[in-house]
Amino acid sequence: MATKISDKELLTLIKDRLSEDLHSQKVIDQLNDELKEMNSKLEASEAMKSHFISNIANEIINPFSSVLGLSKAILAVDRENWKKVISMVALIHTEVFNLDFQFRNIFMAAKLEAGEESPSVLNVDMHKLIENVIDSFKIESKKKKIKIKHVFQGEHNFKTDPEKMKLVISNLMSNAIKFSFEEGDVEIIANHEGNTLNISVRDYGIGLSEKNRLTIFDRFNRVDTGINSNNRGHGLGLSVNKAIVDMLSGSISVESELGQGSCFTISIPEIDVPELGYAPNADETFFDLSEDAEIF
Amino acid sequence: MHTMNNLVITHYLFPAELFAEAQPHVVSTVLGSCVAVCLYDTKLQIGGINHYMLPLWNGTGLASPKYGNIAIIKLLERMEKLGSNKANLVAKVFGGGDVLNKTGSSSSFSIGKRNAQLALDMLAEHKIPIIAQSLGGNHGRQILFNTQTNEVRQKYV
Numbered sequence: 168m169a170t171k172i173s174d175k176e177l178l179t180l181i182k183d184r185l186s187e188d189l190h191s192q193k194v195i196d197q198l199n200d201e202l203k204e205m206n207s208k209l210e211a212s213e214a215m216k217s218h219f220i221s222n223i224a225n226e227i228i229n230p231f232s233s234v235l236g237l238s239k240a241i242l243a244v245d246r247e248n249w250k251k252v253i254s255m256v257a258l259i260h261t262e263v264f265n266l267d268f269q270f271r272n273i274f275m276a277a278k279l280e281a282g283e284e285s286p287s288v289l290n291v292d293m294h295k296l297i298e299n300v301i302d303s304f305k306i307e308s309k310k311k312k313i314k315i316k317h318v319f320q321g322e323h324n325f326k327t328d329p330e331k332m333k334l335v336i337s338n339l340m341s342n343a344i345k346f347s348f349e350e351g352d353v354e355i356i357a358n359h360e361g362n363t364l365n366i367s368v369r370d371y372g373i374g375l376s377e378k379n380r381l382t383i384f385d386r387f388n389r390v391d392t393g394i395n396s397n398n399r400g401h402g403l404g405l406s407v408n409k410a411i412v413d414m415l416s417g418s419i420s421v422e423s424e425l426g427q428g429s430c431f432t433i434s435i436p437e438i439d440v441p442e443l444g445y446a447p448n449a450d451e452t453f454f455d456l457s458e459d460a461e462i463f
Numbered sequence: 464m465h466t467m468n469n470l471v472i473t474h475y476l477f478p479a480e481l482f483a484e485a486q487p488h489v490v491s492t493v494l495g496s497c498v499a500v501c502l503y504d505t506k507l508q509i510g511g512i513n514h515y516m517l518p519l520w521n522g523t524g525l526a527s528p529k530y531g532n533i534a535i536i537k538l539l540e541r542m543e544k545l546g547s548n549k550a551n552l553v554a555k556v557f558g559g560g561d562v563l564n565k566t567g568s569s570s571s572f573s574i575g576k577r578n579a580q581l582a583l584d585m586l587a588e589h590k591i592p593i594i595a596q597s598l599g600g601n602h603g604r605q606i607l608f609n610t611q612t613n614e615v616r617q618k619y620v
Contacts, residue, residue: 282525282533285479454491456607460616463555463595 215385226269230262237262261306268341271334272403279410286328286415288438293332293364294323297355300336304344312350315340321359326437331411336366338404339431343370346429362437371428380423384409408433476514479529483511483541487611493620494558495603496575498582500535501555502591503613504547510610511545513538517574518581531581539589555595555608555615556582562603575599 172180237255244252278284301315308315336355343353347370354369375383384405412419417435476482476492476499483502492499492514503510513534520530528534542552559579579598586593595615597604602619609615 280525282527282529283481283537285477285527285529287477287480454605454607454618456605456616456618460607460618461597463557463597463615463617 223269223273227266230266233262234259257306261310264303264306268337269403272338272407275331275334275411276403276407279407279414284331284414286438287330288326289329290324290326291329291332292323293325293327293357293359294319296329296333297336297357297366300333300340301355303337304340307341307344308353311344311347313344313347314350314352316352316354317357318355319357319359321357323359325359325364327364327415327435328438331415332435335408335411335433336368338408339366339368339433342404342431343368343372343429346370346374347372351428363434364437365432365434367430367432369428369430374425374427374429375421375423376425380421383421384419476512478514478516479527479534481511481513481528481534481538481541483509483538483545484610485509485545487609490606490608490610492606492608493603494560494606495562496558496560496578498531498556498558498575498578498598499606499608500538500582500586501557501608501613501615502538502542502547502552503555503610504542504545504551505553505613506551507545507547508611508613509542509545509547510608510613511538511542512608512610515578518577531578532585535582535585549589549591552591553594553613554582554586554591555613556586556593557597557604557606557615557617559598560600560602560604562601 237259241252241255244255275284297317297319301317304315340353340355347353351371354367356367356369358365409419412433412435415435415438417433419431419433421429421431423429472486473489473491474482476490478497482488482490487509490512492512494514497514497516499512499514501510501512513528515531515534516529518531520526520533526533528537539549539552543549556579559575559582561573561575576599582598583593597617600619605618605620607616
């Protein structure tokens with residue numbers, strides 16, 4: 168037996184049905200737009216990747232050529248000419264230092280992308296860690312006569328991933344030195360308050376335009392500083408920094424004005440719990456199970 | 464890293480990490496609802512271990528060894544890279560406790576159980592025999608895995 172439906176009920180039914188159809192059309196349109204956007208993003212990323220390969224080829228092949236050339240030249244130097252040798256060895260050191268640094272970023276980026284990185288938390292003396300980074304840039308900063316100032320406020324010990332923090336701070340330092348003018352100042356100000364560590368790296372160099380400020384954390388993106396620029400780079404440093412800081416549940420930001428310099432600030436929380444329920448301290452990571460343990 | 468009995472190097476395995484090296488190590492880790500799969504090559508006498516937190520990677524975001532299906536495959540790949548033949552591998556599986564639910568009531572989100580089941584399923588799928596296991600329960604576990612002898616010491620915590 169068919170149920171009788173009043174006209175009014177029929178009308179609402181039709182109306183509901185129509186709005187449902189309209190809604191699904193809307194969803195399809197939305198998905199379509201998303202696909203289009205994704206596609207253009209992919210194209211852009213492809214283009215950036217090809218740029219990256221050519222950038223990186225320069226970055227790696229040039230230092231190797233200079234190291235090869237320099238070491239060959241050293242072999243040919245006269246016995247007494249130590250001064251010449253020392254200056255050439257200093258150059259080799261700089262090139263290899265840069266290479267090492269580039270490779271660390273490249274491998275970190277690859278590992279982050281493959282999901283093979285996770286925080287390895289230790290109780291870290293952050294003051295010492297920053298001092299070590301500054302020390303590793305001694306030759307670079309001396310070359311441009313740059314003075315580096317380091318101020319640390321608060322407790323030095325902080326639970327975090329030391330290797331990753333070192334890379335993050337090195338990337339910021341490297342940029343600050345790279346984009347400073349001769350005889351400029353670079354300031355590192357760290358502030359540990361409560362569960363948060365803020366580290367700012369400030370330079371008074373060429374600075375960033377507003378457009379560059381927005382894209383600076385994108386991968387493979389480097390600020391074009393002109394054809395005759397001596398500033399090299401693969402455009403990975405800041406994107407690696409962003410990825411690491413994200414992994415450590417922190418944030419990274421930049422304040423900058425063209426010609427006035429830049430100030431990058433990272434803010435990260437102390438990591439306490441690597442796993443639900445159990446949080447071994449660094450000194451509790453090895454336990455004695457020589458007695459009372461089940462053996463499998 | 465420090466040495467035990469001045470002989471074996473120790474390594475602490477953090478959650479979502481993998482460990483497999485040719486050199487003998489004693490790997491320590493702490494498991495709650497997480498699961499660790501120890502693979503051991505009976506011919507080469509080397510071992511590897513993972514420590515995953517969730518059973519399945521959902522296909523978006525990073526394919527991290529935080530997820531069981533990724534962690535087990537990656538561990539197998541690492542063992543093969545060290546020269547292992549899959550046919551020579553045996554497995555020991557630990558963890559998957561229901562540590563947040565000590566009252567005994569059944570929980571619909573029992574991550575531990577699902578983590579453990581995933582290990583059993585995937586090892587069966589890859590035809591790797593499980594020669595020892597300690598799964599489930601309401602407690603966490605401390606594990607020491609000797610990658611040279613395949614001995615695993617376990618204590619509930």
